[in-house]
Amino acid sequence: MAKGGVPRIESADERRGLAARVSRASLFKGSVAVVGALTGAAVGGAELAASAASGGSAATDREVLTYGLLIERLQSAFYAAALAGGQLTGEARQFAQVVGAEEQAHVKYLTAALGASAGASPRFRFGDSATDPTKFIATAISLEETGLGVYNGQAVSLTPKTLAAAARIVSVEARHAAWARALAGKDPAPVAVDVPIPVAQAKQTFQPFIVQ
């Protein structure tokens, strides 16, 4: 944990709740990261300009960390479900234990950072995506890669202090993604630069696991 404890995200509109905030969709659209591997998706000029125009703020920090918390809660629940399923063995089981514990630590950290605005966790349902050993690895790769891509995309919009805190989580997510890929027999680092993932795209990955 950070030496100074958990950074508390404060802002004037903290008590005004959701209504006072910029809609998440427009906020995230404006903060898509601007790097693309030439082998992967490049980001368009409009998004680039929007990115350059937006600046960090406590409200943005909270938006980003709130989505980060959802990702961490989902990942944490996924590994708990996988371990509860009892079908994992060997390194896959070790991976679920180690990574699951780290995602739990991230949940705790972000919950504390967000304070009252953290809200309650949604419920998740993974079915055999978590318990079938082959599906488990594939789903872990998807969740970790998507989580990392979102963090990388959103981190550019954070204030420096919150970025410093988030970066300590981001590289751990990258390690998780690399480890999951290794378990699937894939190169842990497939490209020289990690392509950010827009939140809209990430939602398609996460939504099937969230109980409405």
Next chain:
Amino acid sequence: MPGSDHLSLKVDDFDVDGAVREAFERMPQHTRAGFLGRTLVAGAAALGAAVAWPTAASAARDSSDITILNFALSLEYLQASFYTEADQIGALRGALAHQATVVGMHERAHVKAFKELLGPAAIKEPTFNFHGVTENPDAFRSTAVAFEDLATAAYKEQAPLIKSKSYLAGALAIHSVEARHAAWIRRLAGFLPAAHAFDDPLSDAKVVEIVNSTHFVTLKEPQTSMEAKPRFTG
């Protein structure tokens, strides 16, 4: 920005042959300003992947960002040279050899991206001597673990100090790849790929201290003035 004096000190640490300082001192003031504000786009793909540095944030380009980018370039030179040498020597086998080949490709792509971005302000590549580490699989493995964890920690420290949003995006996109490299080689070395829930940053001073302690970075040719004068024997 706080600590810009502190950061300029760090350039000297890595600017082993004074190339960066010289480049700046040679430029007239107005050229220097124009140079700093110049837009650089790395357009061409090389080695399979490259960072596409965007043009939009060129206005935010400033000297402290250049210092940070050069610091990153120094670390990338070190890593690229290390993996390239290991690859060329060919003493590694199997999964380790594959790791060296793929990661070496990435580090060279990072070098190329930073060099294109920095243009004439790019620090020159120092010469390295890995003292046989690249010829010995065990030594290679543990050195690679140290390098990758070090690079991850270094980028993590520098990222919040970057002013330009597009350079920040680029640094973050490389930061997480360094973390992947760390996880990859840690697994091959029998360590947990992700040993902690939170990765710690490392100050530039500490990074420099660690790199210097390896004695992998050697100075270029001795300065003429420091060489013994040739003796006339006739």
